[in-house]
Amino acid sequence: MTKITQNNIDTLKACRYCPMCRQSCPSEFISYRESDAPRGRAILLHSVYLGGKEFDSSAIQAIYNCFLCGACKSWCSGQELGGYDIPELIKFARRDIVSHGLAPQSVQEIRNSLVENDNTRNLDSKLSCTALVVEKTADVLYILGEGVNYTNPEIAEAFIRILGHQQIQYTLLKDEPTSGKELDLLGYRKEAQEKAKNMAGRIKAAGCKTIVVSDPLVYDALKNDYPAWGLKLESEILHVSEYLLSLIRSGKLKLKPTQMKVTLADSEFLGRNNGIYEAPREVVRASAGENFAEMQWHHEYLQSAGEAAFTFDGSAFKRGEELGRKISIKAEDINAEVIVALSATAKNNIAATTGLRVMDIVEFAANLMV
Amino acid sequence: MKFTQNSYMFDMVLFELQDIAGKEHVSTRASDKEVYSIDYFWISEMWHDRQAGRDITRPMADFIVHPANAEEVSKVLKVANNYKIPVTTWGGGSGSQGGALPVFGGIILDTKRMDKIYKIDEKSMTVEVGTGIIHQTLEWELEQKGLSTMHDPASARCATVGGFIAHRGTGVLSTKYGKIEDMIVNMEVVLPTGEIINTLPVPKTACGPDLNQIFIGSEGTLGVVTKVTLTIHRLPESRKFRAFIFKDLSTGLRVGQRLISENLQPSVIRLYSENETKEVIKKVLGIEKTGAYLVYGFDGKQEMVDLQMKYAKAIADQEEGEDLGTELGAEWWKNRYKFFFPPYMFHLPQCFGTLDTVATFSDIENVYNAMKEVVETRYPMARFIGHFSHWFPWGCMLYARFIIETPPEDPHEAIYLHNSIWNDALRAAMKAGGVLNEHHGIGLKLSRLTPELYGNSFQIIKNLKKSLDPNSIMNPGKLGFGV
Numbered sequence: 001m002t003k004i005t006q007n008n009i010d011t012l013k014a015c016r017y018c019p020m021c022r023q024s025c026p027s028e029f030i031s032y033r034e035s036d037a038p039r040g041r042a043i044l045l046h047s048v049y050l051g052g053k054e055f056d057s058s059a060i061q062a063i064y065n066c067f068l069c070g071a072c073k074s075w076c077s078g079q080e081l082g083g084y085d086i087p088e089l090i091k092f093a094r095r096d097i098v099s100h101g102l103a104p105q106s107v108q109e110i111r112n113s114l115v116e117n118d119n120t121r122n123l124d125s126k127l128s129c130t131a132l133v134v135e136k137t138a139d140v141l142y143i144l145g146e147g148v149n150y151t152n153p154e155i156a157e158a159f160i161r162i163l164g165h166q167q168i169q170y171t172l173l174k175d176e177p178t179s180g181k182e183l184d185l186l187g188y189r190k191e192a193q194e195k196a197k198n199m200a201g202r203i204k205a206a207g208c209k210t211i212v213v214s215d216p217l218v219y220d221a222l223k224n225d226y227p228a229w230g231l232k233l234e235s236e237i238l239h240v241s242e243y244l245l246s247l248i249r250s251g252k253l254k255l256k257p258t259q260m261k262v263t264l265a266d267s268e269f270l271g272r273n274n275g276i277y278e279a280p281r282e283v284v285r286a287s288a289g290e291n292f293a294e295m296q297w298h299h300e301y302l303q304s305a306g307e308a309a310f311t312f313d314g315s316a317f318k319r320g321e322e323l324g325r326k327i328s329i330k331a332e333d334i335n336a337e338v339i340v341a342l343s344a345t346a347k348n349n350i351a352a353t354t355g356l357r358v359m360d361i362v363e364f365a366a367n368l369m370v
Numbered sequence: 371m372k373f374t375q376n377s378y379m380f381d382m383v384l385f386e387l388q389d390i391a392g393k394e395h396v397s398t399r400a401s402d403k404e405v406y407s408i409d410y411f412w413i414s415e416m417w418h419d420r421q422a423g424r425d426i427t428r429p430m431a432d433f434i435v436h437p438a439n440a441e442e443v444s445k446v447l448k449v450a451n452n453y454k455i456p457v458t459t460w461g462g463g464s465g466s467q468g469g470a471l472p473v474f475g476g477i478i479l480d481t482k483r484m485d486k487i488y489k490i491d492e493k494s495m496t497v498e499v500g501t502g503i504i505h506q507t508l509e510w511e512l513e514q515k516g517l518s519t520m521h522d523p524a525s526a527r528c529a530t531v532g533g534f535i536a537h538r539g540t541g542v543l544s545t546k547y548g549k550i551e552d553m554i555v556n557m558e559v560v561l562p563t564g565e566i567i568n569t570l571p572v573p574k575t576a577c578g579p580d581l582n583q584i585f586i587g588s589e590g591t592l593g594v595v596t597k598v599t600l601t602i603h604r605l606p607e608s609r610k611f612r613a614f615i616f617k618d619l620s621t622g623l624r625v626g627q628r629l630i631s632e633n634l635q636p637s638v639i640r641l642y643s644e645n646e647t648k649e650v651i652k653k654v655l656g657i658e659k660t661g662a663y664l665v666y667g668f669d670g671k672q673e674m675v676d677l678q679m680k681y682a683k684a685i686a687d688q689e690e691g692e693d694l695g696t697e698l699g700a701e702w703w704k705n706r707y708k709f710f711f712p713p714y715m716f717h718l719p720q721c722f723g724t725l726d727t728v729a730t731f732s733d734i735e736n737v738y739n740a741m742k743e744v745v746e747t748r749y750p751m752a753r754f755i756g757h758f759s760h761w762f763p764w765g766c767m768l769y770a771r772f773i774i775e776t777p778p779e780d781p782h783e784a785i786y787l788h789n790s791i792w793n794d795a796l797r798a799a800m801k802a803g804g805v806l807n808e809h810h811g812i813g814l815k816l817s818r819l820t821p822e823l824y825g826n827s828f829q830i831i832k833n834l835k836k837s838l839d840p841n842s843i844m845n846p847g848k849l850g851f852g853v
Binding site for chain 1: 395397399400401402404405406408410415418419421422423434436460462463464480482483504506507510514527528705707708710711712713714715717718
C-alpha cells in the first residue's frame with residue numbers, strides 16, 4: 001500500500017475507536033452497518049495501513065460508500081485541535097485503491113465515462129445543453145456542471161433569463177467539459193488533473209472577468225483543487241448564489257416578495273468546504289423575508305444532499321434519494337412550502353421524495369425577479 | 371457454531387436469516403465482521419491496534435443481522451436456538467466493558483434499524499421508541515417539542531437507547547432525573563426462545579415483581595428489549611451552574627452530601643479529585659487551580675432555580691470554597707461531551723480504564739482511598755484519578771480511572787496487567803463497601819468477578835438465566851454466565 005501521510009495517520013488513530021460523530025453520518029443511517037460509519041472506515045483503514053492487512057473487496061466498498069460530506073468533521077469536538085479529516089483520509093485511500101488496480105467495477109465504469117465522455121453517466125455530449133453553444137467574448141462565463149448540463153437544463157435556462165433580464169453579456173463553454181472533481185473524488189487524481197488542465201485552459205481561453213458556477217462540486221474544484229494543483233485562474237470565481245446576491249445588493253436585481261414559506265437546503269461542498277452559508281440565505285430573504293425558515297439542521301450541521309453520493313453501493317445515484325427524503329421530512333416538519341436547493345443533485349434528490357415545491361436558487365430568483 | 375463458512379450448512383443458515391430480515395440486512399462481509407469485533411472495550415481496541423506482525427486473531431461474528439422489529443428478532447432467535455448459535459446484541463457498540471463483542475462467534479443482532487419513534491404522549495409525558503434509536507436522535511426530535519428524557523450521557527451521540535437499558539446507563543442529570551432504570555415505564559422484550567412479551571403498562575404497581583427490572587441491566591443475556599416507553603420532561607425554563615474549588619476532596623464530598631441531604635434537588639453535582647482537577651479540568655476548561663473542582667447545577671422555573679442556587683452557594687461558602695462563578699460552571703456544561711473526544715480522551719497506546727463504583731456516603735471516601743492506594747502502590751506506572759458525578763439520597767458514584775502511559779508492548783502481557791489492576795482495584799472497592807460497577811455494566815471485562823460480588827445469591831441469577839435461555843445462546847461469556 002502507499003505510504004500514508006502523518007495527517008492521515010493522526011485521523012486514523014483518533015477515529016478508529018471513537019464513535020462520537022456517528023449520529024451525524026448519513027451513510028451509516030442508510031445501511032445501518034458499522035462499516036459505513038467513520039469509526040468503521042477508520043478501523044478498516046487502520047488494518048490496512050498500520051495493521052499489515054490487504055484491502056478486501058468489502059472494505060473497498062465501505063470506503064466508496066462514504067458521501068465525503070464532512071458531517072463527521074462538523075460534529076467532532078476534537079477536530080479543531082486535532083485536525084482530524086475523515087474525508088481527506090477516504091480520498092487518500094481511494095487514490096491508493098485505484099493505484100493498486102482495486103477499484104470496484106462500478107467505479108471504473110464511472111471513471112471511464114468521465115474520461116471518455118466528460119460525464120459520470122456515459123451520456124453523449126450531444127445530449128448536453130451546452131452542445132450547441134457558440135462561445136463568445138463576454139465578462140461573465142457561466143459554468144453549469146454535469147447535473148445542470150445533462151439533467152436539469154431548466155436551471156441554466158433560469159440563470160440565462162436573469163442574465164438576459166439584466167442585459168449582462170455572458171458566455172458558456174461549448175460541450176462543457178468535466179472539471180475533474182468527480183474523478184478526483186473517485187481516486188483518479190492523474191486523470192482529474194488532466195481534466196482540470198483542460199477545463200482551466202478552456203476558461204482562460206474564454207477570457208472572462210467573472211466565472212459563475214452552478215455546481216458546488218465544480219465551484220469547490222475551481223476554488224480549492226485547481227490552485228493546489230498549480231492551475232491559476234485569474235478570473236473571479238463565484239457561486240450563482242454569490243453572484244445573485246451581488247446583483248441584489250447593487251440594486252440591479254429586484255425580487256418580488258413571496259408569501260410562501262421558504263426554506264433552504266445547504267450544500268455540503270459549498271458550506272463545509274467553502275463557508276458559503278449566508279449568500280444563498282440573503283438571496284432567499286430578499287424575497288421571502290420573514291417567510292424564510294430554517295430547517296432543524298442547517299449551516300455546518302446541514303444534512304447531506306448527496307452531492308458526492310454517486311458511488312454508494314455501486315448503484316450510481318440511487319442512494320441520493322434516501323438522503324433527499326431526510327431533508328424533505330425536515331422541511332415538512334416546519335410546514336415549508338418551497339425548498340430552495342443549491343445544486344441539481346440536491347434538487348433531484350429532494351424533489352423525488354416530497355410534494356413540496358423544490359427549486360434551485362436561480363429558479364427561485366428567476367421566478368420572482370421584477 | 372459447529373460449521374464453517376465453507377460448509378453448505380453455513381449457507382443454509384444464512385438463507386434462513388436472509389429470509390427473515392431480507393438479504394440486504396444480513397452480512398457475512400469481512401469488513402463488517404472486522405468492525406463488529408471491536409467495541410469501546412480497551413482490550414478489543416488494543417488487540418486490533420497490535421495486530422501488525424503478530425499471529426493474533428479477534429473473535430468475530432459469523433453473521434451480522436439487522437432486524438426491523440420484534441417479530442424479526444423473534445424469528446432470528448428461534449433459528450439460533452434450533453442450531454444453538456450464540457447471539458450477541460449490538461446497539462451503538464460504544465460500551466466500555468466488551469458487552470457487545472461476539473466472543474464465541476455466531477450472530478450479531480444489530481438493533482439500529484429498530485429506530486422508530488412510535489408515540490410522544492405529552493399528557494402522560496412519555497415517549498415510546500424502538501430501542502435501536504441513537505439516543506441523540508431521539509433527544510433532537512423531543513427538543514423540537516420542548517421536551518427531553520433528561521438522560522444525558524456523553525455517549526448520547528453514539529449509543530442506542532437499548533444499550534443504556536442493557537447496562538443500566540446514566541447521564542449527567544441523573545442526580546435529579548435518575549438513571550435509565552428510573553425512566554422506564556414499560557418494555558417489549560423478545561425472550562431468548564423467541565416469545566415476544568410486554569411488561570405491565572405502568573411500573574409502580576403492587577402486582578408482584580417488576581418484570582422491567584429483570585431485563586434492565588441484563589446485557590443481552592436474558593433477551594432483547596425491542597421497544598420501550600420512557601418518561602419525558604419539559605425543557606426547563608432555567609438551567610444554571612456554579613463552580614468552586616475546595617481545598618480537598620473530603621471537603622468537596624461533604625458539600626455534595628449536604629446539597630443532597632438538605633433537599634436542594636440539584637440536577638448536577640460533579641466533584642473532581644485533586645489530581646483529576648489538575649489533569650483533566652485544566653486540559654478541557656483551562657483552569658489552573660489546586661484543590662478539588664466541584665460544579666453543581668439546578669434546572670426548572672427561574673425563581674426556584676435562583677433560590678436553589680442561593681442556598682447551594684451558602685453551603686459552598688460555609689465550606690470555604692473558592693467561587694469560580696457561574697461562567698466556569700456553564701463552561702463545564704457547554705464542554706461536557708468534549709472530554710470524550712480525541713485528543714482529550716485517553717487513547718492507545720495508553721492503557722486505561724474506568725473503575726466506576728458506587729457506595730453510601732459513609733463508605734464512598736474509603737472506597738476511593740482504598741482503590742487509589744491499591745493502584746498507586748501495586749502499580750507505580752499507573753496514575754489514578756477520579757470524580758463523583760451521580761448522587762443519590764444515600765450515597766454517590768465514584769468514576770475512578772487508571773492510566774498507564776506505556777503499557778507492555780506484548781498484547782498478552784498488556785491484558786495480564788490490565789486485568790490485574792481491575793481485579794485488585796475492584797476487590798479493594800468491594801471490601802470497602804463498593805460494588806463492581808455503577809453505570810457501564812459488567813460485560814466481558816468484569817464477568818469473572820460477578821459471582822464474587824453476589825456470593826451465594828448469584829445462584830438466583832444463574833437459575834433465571836437457565837430458565838429463560840435454556841440453550842445459553844444469549845451473549846455467552848458475559849455477566850458471569852460463561853458459555
